[in-house]
Amino acid sequence: MARAARQTAKNGVSDKREAILRAGIKVFAAKGFFNSKVADVAAEAGVADGTVYLYFKGKDDILHSIFDRAMAEFIAEGRRELENIDDPVRQIAKIAEVHLSRLGADRALAVVFQIELRGSTKFMEEFSAAAFAEYLEIIRKTIEAGQKRGVFRSDVKPVLAAKMFYGALDEMVTNWILSKKAYPLEPLAGEVVKVFVGGLKAQ
Amino acid sequence: MARAARQTAKNGVSDKREAILRAGIKVFAAKGFFNSKVADVAAEAGVADGTVYLYFKGKDDILHSIFDRAMAEFIAEGRRELENIDDPVRQIAKIAEVHLSRLGADRALAVVFQIELRGSTKFMEEFSAAAFAEYLEIIRKTIEAGQKRGVFRSDVKPVLAAKMFYGALDEMVTNWILSKKAYPLEPLAGEVVKVFVGGLKAQ
Amino acid sequence: MARAARQTAKNGVSDKREAILRAGIKVFAAKGFFNSKVADVAAEAGVADGTVYLYFKGKDDILHSIFDRAMAEFIAEGRRELENIDDPVRQIAKIAEVHLSRLGADRALAVVFQIELRGSTKFMEEFSAAAFAEYLEIIRKTIEAGQKRGVFRSDVKPVLAAKMFYGALDEMVTNWILSKKAYPLEPLAGEVVKVFVGGLKAQ
Amino acid sequence: MARAARQTAKNGVSDKREAILRAGIKVFAAKGFFNSKVADVAAEAGVADGTVYLYFKGKDDILHSIFDRAMAEFIAEGRRELENIDDPVRQIAKIAEVHLSRLGADRALAVVFQIELRGSTKFMEEFSAAAFAEYLEIIRKTIEAGQKRGVFRSDVKPVLAAKMFYGALDEMVTNWILSKKAYPLEPLAGEVVKVFVGGLKAQ
DNA sequence: AATGAATGAGCATTCATTCAT
DNA sequence: TATGAATGAATGCTCATTCAT
Numbered sequence: 001m002a003r004a005a006r007q008t009a010k011n012g013v014s015d016k017r018e019a020i021l022r023a024g025i026k027v028f029a030a031k032g033f034f035n036s037k038v039a040d041v042a043a044e045a046g047v048a049d050g051t052v053y054l055y056f057k058g059k060d061d062i063l064h065s066i067f068d069r070a071m072a073e074f075i076a077e078g079r080r081e082l083e084n085i086d087d088p089v090r091q092i093a094k095i096a097e098v099h100l101s102r103l104g105a106d107r108a109l110a111v112v113f114q115i116e117l118r119g120s121t122k123f124m125e126e127f128s129a130a131a132f133a134e135y136l137e138i139i140r141k142t143i144e145a146g147q148k149r150g151v152f153r154s155d156v157k158p159v160l161a162a163k164m165f166y167g168a169l170d171e172m173v174t175n176w177i178l179s180k181k182a183y184p185l186e187p188l189a190g191e192v193v194k195v196f197v198g199g200l201k202a203q
Numbered sequence: 204m205a206r207a208a209r210q211t212a213k214n215g216v217s218d219k220r221e222a223i224l225r226a227g228i229k230v231f232a233a234k235g236f237f238n239s240k241v242a243d244v245a246a247e248a249g250v251a252d253g254t255v256y257l258y259f260k261g262k263d264d265i266l267h268s269i270f271d272r273a274m275a276e277f278i279a280e281g282r283r284e285l286e287n288i289d290d291p292v293r294q295i296a297k298i299a300e301v302h303l304s305r306l307g308a309d310r311a312l313a314v315v316f317q318i319e320l321r322g323s324t325k326f327m328e329e330f331s332a333a334a335f336a337e338y339l340e341i342i343r344k345t346i347e348a349g350q351k352r353g354v355f356r357s358d359v360k361p362v363l364a365a366k367m368f369y370g371a372l373d374e375m376v377t378n379w380i381l382s383k384k385a386y387p388l389e390p391l392a393g394e395v396v397k398v399f400v401g402g403l404k405a406q
Numbered sequence: 407m408a409r410a411a412r413q414t415a416k417n418g419v420s421d422k423r424e425a426i427l428r429a430g431i432k433v434f435a436a437k438g439f440f441n442s443k444v445a446d447v448a449a450e451a452g453v454a455d456g457t458v459y460l461y462f463k464g465k466d467d468i469l470h471s472i473f474d475r476a477m478a479e480f481i482a483e484g485r486r487e488l489e490n491i492d493d494p495v496r497q498i499a500k501i502a503e504v505h506l507s508r509l510g511a512d513r514a515l516a517v518v519f520q521i522e523l524r525g526s527t528k529f530m531e532e533f534s535a536a537a538f539a540e541y542l543e544i545i546r547k548t549i550e551a552g553q554k555r556g557v558f559r560s561d562v563k564p565v566l567a568a569k570m571f572y573g574a575l576d577e578m579v580t581n582w583i584l585s586k587k588a589y590p591l592e593p594l595a596g597e598v599v600k601v602f603v604g605g606l607k608a609q
Numbered sequence: 610m611a612r613a614a615r616q617t618a619k620n621g622v623s624d625k626r627e628a629i630l631r632a633g634i635k636v637f638a639a640k641g642f643f644n645s646k647v648a649d650v651a652a653e654a655g656v657a658d659g660t661v662y663l664y665f666k667g668k669d670d671i672l673h674s675i676f677d678r679a680m681a682e683f684i685a686e687g688r689r690e691l692e693n694i695d696d697p698v699r700q701i702a703k704i705a706e707v708h709l710s711r712l713g714a715d716r717a718l719a720v721v722f723q724i725e726l727r728g729s730t731k732f733m734e735e736f737s738a739a740a741f742a743e744y745l746e747i748i749r750k751t752i753e754a755g756q757k758r759g760v761f762r763s764d765v766k767p768v769l770a771a772k773m774f775y776g777a778l779d780e781m782v783t784n785w786i787l788s789k790k791a792y793p794l795e796p797l798a799g800e801v802v803k804v805f806v807g808g809l810k811a812q
Numbered sequence: 813a814a815t816g817a818a819t820g821a822g823c824a825t826t827c828a829t830t831c832a833t
Numbered sequence: 834t835a836t837g838a839a840t841g842a843a844t845g846c847t848c849a850t851t852c853a854t
Binding site: 457460 | 815817
């Protein structure tokens with residue numbers, strides 16, 4: 001009842017919520033969102049089925065929350081990392097590095113992001129409207145800033161270039177997930193940036 | 204008359220299968236694969252529920268068949284169009300044009316391709332292994348040929364560049380689908396190629 | 407159109423009906439009545455699904471007809487064989503022989519009789535009311551006649567003895583069907599009669 | 610209170626299972642196993658459809674469990690009753706009495722045993738192999754013991770006599786079930802034993 | 813008579829969610 | 834807070850039967 005007790009209680013709550021979230025990532029990645037049962041997630045989290053509903057509105061909300069939290073961290077890290085970089089090319093490179101290292105560090109999370117989140121137009125629409133747009137916006141602004149400084153060509157719409165860049169990174173992750181071979185994802189960042197910035201054409 | 208009748212009968216069969224396939228694209232695009240009922244597809248196709256099972260093994264098989272058929276057409280058109288082009292840059296441009304015009308011409312099909320087909324690791328693995336790999340291979344070879352002719356830089360792995368290019372196109376389509384604004388997709392081909400080949404860097 | 411043609415046509419019809427009946431026995435015995443599809447029977451008979459309905463009202467009617475025909479033959483043979491026998495014990499023995507040799511000669515038919523026909527109270531009630539009662543009646547009369555001639559004891563109700571006898575024979579057949587060992591069924595007739603008539607008690 | 614509560618909870622579980630089992634007997638007897646819907650059984654038991662699956666694997670498992678439990682009780686009672694009887698003829702009589710009184714006391718259970726359990730070769734094979742064989746074995750041993758003591762004739766195979774006896778009893782039950790007249794079943798025990806032991810022949 | 817494509821009613825089972833304890 | 838037994842709506846698929854040819 002004292003502060004300690006409340007603290008414990010609070011942590012207890014957080015722990016359970018956290019456990020369910022992690023279990024969700026693991027289970028959804030392994031079996032697919034639609035094929036996963038709430039009972040699977042609860043079992044994996046070590047809680048009773050009903051307990052899930054004390055922390056989440058339902059199955060959808062778990063997926064939602066996985067996305068929200070990861071995306072928030074993702075964006076926060078991106079912003080933080082970009083702050084201290086001045087060179088637009090280095091900024092672009094940093095985005096690629098964070099993107100690929102983040103997802104490359106947690107395969108299950110990557111699977112949920114690349115595969116499960118896209119399994120429904122509904123989800124896509126909900127998500128794209130919110131956090132996803134924010135992420136794309138960061139890339140766009142970086143490119144736009146580069147254009148203003150004369151580092152990037154100006155005859156290209158920043159939005160389009162941002163989408164291309166995101167699409168290229170995204171494909172790296174998807175291929176990595178589906179690949180039967182195990183290889184580190186992050187090192188691809190340099191390659192992607194090289195082509196994106198320098199172009200495919202021989203000089 | 205006998206031949207005509209048989210022909211008609213044969214067409215009748217094709218018509219039903221075709222109708223179910225079209226209905227599948229429409230329904231899956233509108234409600235999502237997992238949220239679509241076989242009864243929805245049957246109703247949209249104007250046949251009885253049971254009739255679906257005369258032409259397809261089950262719900263999965265409809266999705267499978269949509270992909271198989273569209274992908275086959277897709278690849279065939281790509282190959283055909285590339286044959287008569289000699290310039291690697293023009294070839295790359297043609298791929299982008301075919302890709303975007305094809306999907307841009309059939310929004311529902313595009314939705315199924317971009318969203319529904321990715322809703323399950325199982326599908327992704329099955330599909331990527333087969334026809335998808337073939338498509339990526341076409342892009343890769345085109346790039347590789349360009350490298351040999353000195354048109355494309357050689358310090359980039361063709362596979363990686365192919366994935367980047369595919370990812371960029373793919374993202375154009377996904378954004379187009381999710382966008383609330385209606386705009387033509389194909390014109391983006393030129394822009395994408397411009398960046399992909401020329402690079403983002405100012406000259 | 408001539409007599410020959412009509413004859414052929416007639417035979418054609420009979421042949422199909424016959425083929426379906428035989429197919430029914432085979433299929434029902436192998437898979438069970440409820441697990442058998444009309445299409446299975448049709449395929450086994452070498453006719454189209456729809457053709458079955460030209461000769462039978464439906465699936466039930468096939469089972470019905472199998473029973474009716476076999477039972478009629480059964481009873482006819484029983485009556486024929488009994489006519490020329492005078493000794494009540496020999497008559498009882500003859501019934502056992504016919505019963506066991508008939509069913510022992512056609513395992514599939516026996517399976518349908520012993521197992522499939524009993525799978526529904528409805529069938530049992532329908533059947534018992536009709537032909538089955540007639541069969542039991544033959545046994546009963548034979549016993550009753552034996553009692554009147556002083557060969558069989560009179561302190562036993564003929565109906566009860568008839569049921570016992572039928573039950574004993576029936577159990578022989580059921581065990582024979584379910585047995586994993588292959589053995590001839592008919593020879594058991596003598597044994598059954600020995601016990602039924604002589605009793606189990608040592609003299 | 611804790612113990613009581615747990616006890617109650619435990620009983621609650623048993624009660625539901627028990628209720629479903631009873632409902633199964635009633636419904637299967639009334640409509641036939643294949644014509645009964647799980648929903649019918651659930652409704653009769655006063656539980657939701659899904660609850661059935663908390664206690665049974667499926668529809669088949671209900672039938673299976675009905676048989677298992679009843680057969681176990683049946684055999685246990687048989688063994689218990691036989692223990693204190695020395696005279697082989699009295700033992701045989703006791704088996705008949707238990708058999709007929711048990712089934713005669715629960716018409717619905719009798720219907721399931723006599724009719725529904727036989728509706729599938731699959732069930733018959735599964736069941737006959739297990740508990741049914743055990744029951745027959747009890748009868749066989751009783752007869753064999755009687756032979757050794759010189760009470761029963763030795764020129765008859767005990768297995769065959771056991772089957773005959775079982776078949777005779779079985780037929781009594783089947784006829785009782787199908788009969789439109791209501792009459793007590795147990796009294797037939799004496800009659801059956803009289804014929805089985807003494808034989809039908811006049812002395 | 814024969815066909816077999818088409819029908820559509822029927823049902824076992826699953827599983828997200830609730831709620832009494 | 835936490836539980837997990839109970840719920841009951843939801844649905845893919847089967848198959849007996851029909852009927853246009």
